[in-house]
Amino acid sequence: MTGSTRRLSEVARHLVIPAGIVTSQFPRVYRRLQEVGVAFDEWQQGFGRIALGCRESGKYAASIGGVVAAWPRQVGKTYTVGNLLIGMCLEFPGLRVIWTSHHGRTTTNTFRSMQGMVRSKDVFPHIAVNGIRTANGEQEIRFTNGSIIMFGAREQGFGRGMDAIDVEVFDEAQILGLKALEDMVPATNAAKHEHGGLVIFLGTPPRPTDDGEAFTMKRKKALDGKTLHQVYVEISAEPDTDPDDESKFHTFNPSYPHRTPLESMLRMRENIPDDDSWRREAMGIWPIVDPTETIEYVIKPDDWSKRADANPNLRNDSGIGMDVSPDGRTCTIAAATFREDGGAHLELIYHGSSSRVRQDDGTLRGPVDMAVAIWLKQKPRAVVIDRQSPAFMFVPDLEAAGVSVLVTNGPQLAQACSAIVNELPDGLISHTGDKIMLDAIESASTRTIGTGGAWAWDRRGEFVITPVMAITLARFGLWAEVEAPQPDSTYEETDFIML
Structure with missing residues (x-):
């Protein structure tokens, strides 16, 4: 099947790339993927290049702000990001990855898809013996080189207490509360990966009932030019697009029609008859906000x-x-x-x-x-x-x-x-x-x-x-006046070494 030749800049409605990227780890990761029979369309390669883009320090440019992908359904989210993680696990021995969704059912579906990817004849030899664990709460894929991808649902407390995680994927990021971020993002603070920790946010525009403040704020900061360390990729239709105009399907789904056929799009439409839900879930259209509204910083x-x-x-x-x-x-x-x-x-x-x-x-x-x-x-x-x-x-x-x-x-x-x-x-x-x-x-x-x-x-x-x-x-x-206590002989003066 012939892939799309459209570039990421032609596919994305909004594309925000951190300044200072001088190289990317994606070419070496993609070589690994090609060796095991995985191919990306041009726009997917573009996403990989900026997601794994590095500054002169060798650290990921998005290591602080993260990689935010606001993508509709059926564009190939799990295929793209899942294979990107598999390639990273193959290329970087000992890489520790967690993939977390809000709902347990979503996590299980993603885990099943990833199992299918790693059970291919070229990838499976790189999976450890008994390296695929399917027990609920312990879903994981282990590689022969020590890399691991762990899966779990946030609603079940997955991720709390973990440390030394190199890559975190927050699926269903439109239902990502601030408490979950507090619990889980610090897990990358002790990342051992040579290029730094990386957090990836995947989601659709939040429903009015969703706890979507974190995802919405990341989008707003990116579009307002208020972030220096975040990748933001939004795939969506123009807000005034007719929901049933088949000639516009390609504008919000880059996998259509060569990977996602018309029948699949129509089947999804049949099962999402509500126009508001269709615009949000399938077309990726965010609610229109006041363009004069700005982020209120304590210190600009x-x-x-x-x-x-x-x-x-x-x-x-x-x-x-x-x-x-x-x-x-x-x-x-x-x-x-x-x-x-x-x-x-x-x-x-x-x-x-x-x-x-x-x-x-x-x-x-x-x-x-x-x-x-x-x-x-x-x-x-x-x-x-x-x-x-x-x-x-x-x-x-x-x-x-x-x-x-x-x-x-x-x-x-x-x-x-x-x-x-x-x-x-x-x-x-x-x-x-x-x-x-x-x-x-x-x-x-x-x-x-x-x-x-x-x-x-x-x-x-x-x-x-x-x-x-x-x-x-x-x-x-600087203005403190405190009397020093009597020192304990356990400590002695040493040269402080920055960590």
């Missing part, structure tokens, strides 16, 4: 980026901030240092696992060890931790090591948050231009504290914002 990304300074004139006084994400997995350590003009310069020192990690020399080091090393080397005024943060668990060990710890309460945290926002426009805040920090600033939202209008950063939002919390607390620490 452009305003933040203007304050980047690679060579500030700094004094010796500094403060350290530590924060841990609500799920306890991700820790960020940041420093704030007085500038000669009295302003504060902010930088991230560590952003990664909150647990001890074995180093190349065999030793275990974690955030406490790092904070103590910074303390001994830089002699900051204090290490600041908020009482409501999971980082509060570090306080006893830090104090036992002789570190001066300042634990903020609600009013102090509100004061610290307001200071960052109020001082930025006056140029009293500068920073290193770190992309992790920018992404956190871009994603941060607020919550109200008490009844007097005070506010603080909302840790319970869609994204991990520990970098924002850490720099906020670090800046607060």
Whole structure:
């Protein structure tokens, strides 16, 4: 059967590609797929190239914001993304992948489709002995090289507590609540894949009853040009397309008619008679929104980026901030240092696992060890931790090591948050231009504290914002006066090594 020669740019209604892509891992992955008899149409190859596109660092350009595919039914979603994952598993030994849908039935259907793919005569020799597990709750495909794809339903709690995941696929992303993101996205923070962790979102426009805030926000940020690290590919019909105009089927289904015949399209239409459902599910048409509506940022990304300074004139006084994400997995350590003009310069020192990690020399080091090393080397005024943060668990060990710890309460945290926002426009805040920090600033939202209008950063939002919390607390620490406790002889001064 002859495939489509249309390029991705000709197929997609909206296509947003991160800047700075200089290479892609897709050619090597696609060679693997071709070796096992898998072929992609031109538009599918284009999707693979940008999804696995890398910047000069060698990391995926979409490693932070993810790959978002808003595709209608029957365009070949499972075939495209499923085979892309199989190719990655073949090319990158030990790759750990999870595929999660909202509903258990959808997950099972996807798993069955993927079983069919890997049972082909050319792929199956690469599957481990007894490598296909079909038990409910333990559905997985294991490869002989150690790679694995695991399947599960979010409604059944799948994915919580997992770590060191390299690729996450959120199928049915139109039913993806913020709580599920909080539970699962941190699993990629400790990804071992050399090109970084990757999160893929697949879905159709949400129904009015769906918990579609996360998926909708990702679309809006992409179309508004408010994201630097996200791939967005939308395949959809023009909003005014007649639902029954067969001459327009190709505009919202690139697999029609060469892979999805007219009979299949008509059968789907017969089973989705409601026009609104058909427009959403089959045509991919999103509700029309007010074009003047914009995302409300606490700190506008452009305003933040203007304050980047690679060579500030700094004094010796500094403060350290530590924060841990609500799920306890991700820790960020940041420093704030007085500038000669009295302003504060902010930088991230560590952003990664909150647990001890074995180093190349065999030793275990974690955030406490790092904070103590910074303390001994830089002699900051204090290490600041908020009482409501999971980082509060570090306080006893830090104090036992002789570190001066300042634990903020609600009013102090509100004061610290307001200071960052109020001082930025006056140029009293500068920073290193770190992309992790920018992404956190871009994603941060607020919550109200008490009844007097005070506010603080909302840790319970869609994204991990520990970098924002850490720099906020670090800046607060510049004015701290804390008496250092008596140190424990367990710790000694060492050179701090960035992880």
